Amino acid sequence: MSTQSIESNSEGNQTVQFKVLSDGQCEKILNAALEILERTGVNVHSEEAISLLKAANCDVDGIRVRVPSCLIQKAINTAPSRVVLCDRNGNRKLFLEGNNSYFGPGPTCPNFIDPKTGERRGAIKQDAVDTAIVSNALPNIDFVMSLCMISDHTPELADVHEFHAMLKNTTKPLVGWTFDVTGLQDIVDMCSAVAGSLEELQRNPFVAMYSEPTTPLSHSKDAIDKLLFLSEKNLPVVYTPGMILGGTAPVTIAGALAVGVADNLIGLLLSQLKREGAPFIGAAPGGPLDMKTMQHSYGAPEWMLQHAASTDVYHYLNIPIWSAAGATDSKVVDQQSALESALQIAISAFGGAHLIHDVGFTDLGMTGSLAQLVMCDEIIGMVRRFINGVDIDEAHLAVDVIDQQGPGGQFMCAEHTFKHFKNELWSPTLLDRQSYGDWKNQGEKTMGARVTEKVQKILDEHKPEPLAEDVAKKLDEIVERAQQRVR
Amino acid sequence: MADFNKLADAIFKGDVAEVVATTKVLLNDGATPLEIVNDGLLAGMNIVGPKFKAGEMFVPEVMMSARALGEGMRIVKPMLSASDAVSVGTVVIGTVAGDLHDIGKNLVVMILKSGGFNVIDLGIDVPPEKFVEAVKEHNPQVVGMSALLTTTMAAMKQTLDAMTEAGVREQVKVIIGGAPVTQKYADEIGANGYASDAILAKELCAELIG
Numbered sequence: 001m002s003t004q005s006i007e008s009n010s011e012g013n014q015t016v017q018f019k020v021l022s023d024g025q026c027e028k029i030l031n032a033a034l035e036i037l038e039r040t041g042v043n044v045h046s047e048e049a050i051s052l053l054k055a056a057n058c059d060v061d062g063i064r065v066r067v068p069s070c071l072i073q074k075a076i077n078t079a080p081s082r083v084v085l086c087d088r089n090g091n092r093k094l095f096l097e098g099n100n101s102y103f104g105p106g107p108t109c110p111n112f113i114d115p116k117t118g119e120r121r122g123a124i125k126q127d128a129v130d131t132a133i134v135s136n137a138l139p140n141i142d143f144v145m146s147l148c149m150i151s152d153h154t155p156e157l158a159d160v161h162e163f164h165a166m167l168k169n170t171t172k173p174l175v176g177w178t179f180d181v182t183g184l185q186d187i188v189d190m191c192s193a194v195a196g197s198l199e200e201l202q203r204n205p206f207v208a209m210y211s212e213p214t215t216p217l218s219h220s221k222d223a224i225d226k227l228l229f230l231s232e233k234n235l236p237v238v239y240t241p242g243m244i245l246g247g248t249a250p251v252t253i254a255g256a257l258a259v260g261v262a263d264n265l266i267g268l269l270l271s272q273l274k275r276e277g278a279p280f281i282g283a284a285p286g287g288p289l290d291m292k293t294m295q296h297s298y299g300a301p302e303w304m305l306q307h308a309a310s311t312d313v314y315h316y317l318n319i320p321i322w323s324a325a326g327a328t329d330s331k332v333v334d335q336q337s338a339l340e341s342a343l344q345i346a347i348s349a350f351g352g353a354h355l356i357h358d359v360g361f362t363d364l365g366m367t368g369s370l371a372q373l374v375m376c377d378e379i380i381g382m383v384r385r386f387i388n389g390v391d392i393d394e395a396h397l398a399v400d401v402i403d404q405q406g407p408g409g410q411f412m413c414a415e416h417t418f419k420h421f422k423n424e425l426w427s428p429t430l431l432d433r434q435s436y437g438d439w440k441n442q443g444e445k446t447m448g449a450r451v452t453e454k455v456q457k458i459l460d461e462h463k464p465e466p467l468a469e470d471v472a473k474k475l476d477e478i479v480e481r482a483q484q485r486v487r
Numbered sequence: 488m489a490d491f492n493k494l495a496d497a498i499f500k501g502d503v504a505e506v507v508a509t510t511k512v513l514l515n516d517g518a519t520p521l522e523i524v525n526d527g528l529l530a531g532m533n534i535v536g537p538k539f540k541a542g543e544m545f546v547p548e549v550m551m552s553a554r555a556l557g558e559g560m561r562i563v564k565p566m567l568s569a570s571d572a573v574s575v576g577t578v579v580i581g582t583v584a585g586d587l588h589d590i591g592k593n594l595v596v597m598i599l600k601s602g603g604f605n606v607i608d609l610g611i612d613v614p615p616e617k618f619v620e621a622v623k624e625h626n627p628q629v630v631g632m633s634a635l636l637t638t639t640m641a642a643m644k645q646t647l648d649a650m651t652e653a654g655v656r657e658q659v660k661v662i663i664g665g666a667p668v669t670q671k672y673a674d675e676i677g678a679n680g681y682a683s684d685a686i687l688a689k690e691l692c693a694e695l696i697g
């Protein structure tokens with residue numbers, strides 16, 4: 001057993017038993033979603049999707065599609081209950097099943113905190129490189145997203161350039177975003193080049209791609225094209241609405257869940273109609289519109305509750321679960337960012353969501369920060385120790401040792417301590433536990449200062465395993481091909 | 488007349504039924520439609536703006552006030568003579584080509600309407616030609632563009648270019664907004680103004696129309 005676990009609610013150690021919805025409540029939400037799909041229906045802006053839905057006996061009126069509940073129920077059954085993501089070398093790493101939780105950065109922040117100057121500026125390709133390097137080095141970051149939307153290259157190819165940067169600078173599994181299918185094709189080509197072939201990539205996928213409907217109840221052509229493309233190729237797709245409570249969704253969490261699940265299940269249905277058994281990762285996440293500032297808040301307790309409830313619903317549906325944590329509304333890495341992130345990370349891991357992204361978001365999702373990413377790595381470590389729970393067996397109950405030491409005994413020198421402390425006690429790398437004198441002598445550094453130093457140290461020292469030269473060259477050629485296309 | 492205060496208060500409270508009833512009573516008592524608009528309906532909205540700015544009111548409350556104002560206007564508008572200019576000005580607004588985000592733009596629309604502006608909302612993913620056509624058709628004083636993606640911000644410049652090309656750029660003031668948009672960007676592309684939220688957008692429009 002290691003000190004840190006990826007799994008909450010584990011059978012042997014029934015310490016963390018965290019749910020915000022009962023199965024009965026999950027069923028009510030599912031039924032509300034099914035009712036929305038049968039009664040109101042959704043707008044689908046894709047001819048291919050419309051013909052798939054028509055052929056499956058949906059009620060189609062122009063672009064408006066109403067879906068009989070039985071079709072959704074069938075899709076829930078044919079979709080795989082687990083998805084495995086590999087590392088760049090094809091080793092099976094992330095098991096999106098049970099209560100396993102994995103963390104990684106988010107995508108598409110237009111701004112970035114410059115790691116050298118601390119200044120907020122437009123995101124550049126080097127930021128995607130740095131995010132990959134830092135994520136690669138951090139023990140509790142399990143997959144990588146770019147944490148930015150770069151603006152120093154051809155704007156229409158930001159997605160392709162970011163993926164190029166990530167593939168070269170980390171071996172960890174990747175989650176990507178794209179504008180449309182053309183960019184997606186470039187990305188799949190790059191991944192196939194790394195894997196050796198498309199078949200090899202399909203066998204051991206190290207990438208999941210992200211697509212989102214325009215909630216409420218509207219599915220854009222780009223979003224569906226991406227979904228169908230990936231489903232056809234049997235590659236994992238994350239299809240999730242980004243809801244704003246009181247904006248694009250009802251202000252009530254139950255209402256937002258109902259409409260969000262409905263939108264997500266349309267994606268599930270389409271993926272299964274395109275290819276039965278295609279891997280699909282779902283969720284109905286969202287957060288409130290702050291009613292004073294009109295901003296979409298990530299740090300709000302309702303945001304956490306919405307994500308936790310969504311996780312419960314998708315456990316109930318037995319579909320691999322997307323979620324988010326480690327994202328703050330604060331503009332800097334500070335007390336606010338620490339408290340918001342810590343709660344989000346704890347709650348998402350307690351609930352056992354599978355792919356938990358957005359680690360490193362600051363400024364309401366507008367600015368990526370490596371300092372936030374590094375600080376959250378420490379928080380995740382702490383939380384993982386917690387969800388590992390309390391081992392209760394003879395060795396851990398330690399009755400023999402207690403008898404040996406007897407009244408007034410001490411355990412510092414006991415062999416039992418020596419044997420167990422490493423597994424029982426998590427050791428921080430950033431949190432300060434020094435005596436006051438030592439802390440003062442070492443420069444009275446705040447958490448913020450220590451985090452900044454660690455970012456710099458990783459960027460200076462960490463060298464991720466490089467790609468083989470011929471493979472790297474192939475990736476450059478694919479990017480060049482894309483450049484020629486848009487020129 | 489004390490009842491104007493009652494009407495203003497009903498607007499402030501977002502009480503639609505009360506606004507409708509009080510408006511009718513005032514009309515019966517001989518108040519002119521213009522008095523009702525200025526001393527009652529808009530007076531109520533003038534309490535709302537500063538209160539919202541001071542953090543004492545929430546967006547949904549502002550929206551209810553705006554809705555109540557709309558209902559009051561519906562009653563008196565047909566009675567206003569052509570010379571009673573109640574519309575503070577006309578604004579054409581839309582989310583630019585390639586962009587589907589509209590929550591922020593919709594908020595701006597509602598706040599503008601509540602301020603007495605005549606607003607023509609072109610919706611989302613609006614190509615430059617459509618902005619040009621709308622300027623020709625509606626003759627607005629202000630054109631507003633919203634973009635939430637760094638990639639679609641370029642469409643703001645393209646729309647400005649299309650307006651110049653069509654020879655309508657000079658007859659309107661163009662304002663832009665959306666999370667990634669900045670004053671600096673507005674200056675760069677030669678827009679007339681930028682606002683970071685809906686209330687400021689309304690003030691900006693009022694200022695530009697002057």
Ligand code: B12
Nearest residue numbers: 108110149587588589591631633636637664665666684685
């Ligand atoms: C909700 C949302 C969505 C929803 C939109 C639903 C809808 N009907 O609008 C959905 C899920 C559909 C969506 C889709 C996408 N989104 Co989005 N989305 C957001 C989110 C979370 C909130 C936006 C919002 O509504 N805010 C609340 C409103 C009230 O604020 P606002 O829009 O800024 O408006 C205020 C002011 O800006 C101003 N204002 C607005 N317009 C105007 C106009 C004028 C004239 C004036 C004066 C003022 C003004 O007043 C408003 C009120 O105060 C933002 C994150 C963020 N923090 O902004 C990302 C965000 C904008 N999205 C982003 C991305 C990348 C996308 C996608 C490309 C994702 C994808 N790969 O599929 C797609 C693009 C689809 C498309 N073609 O447009 C990125 C953009 C990154 C970038 N570099 O540009 C952001 C920043 C999130 C992130 N960090 O990744 N998104």
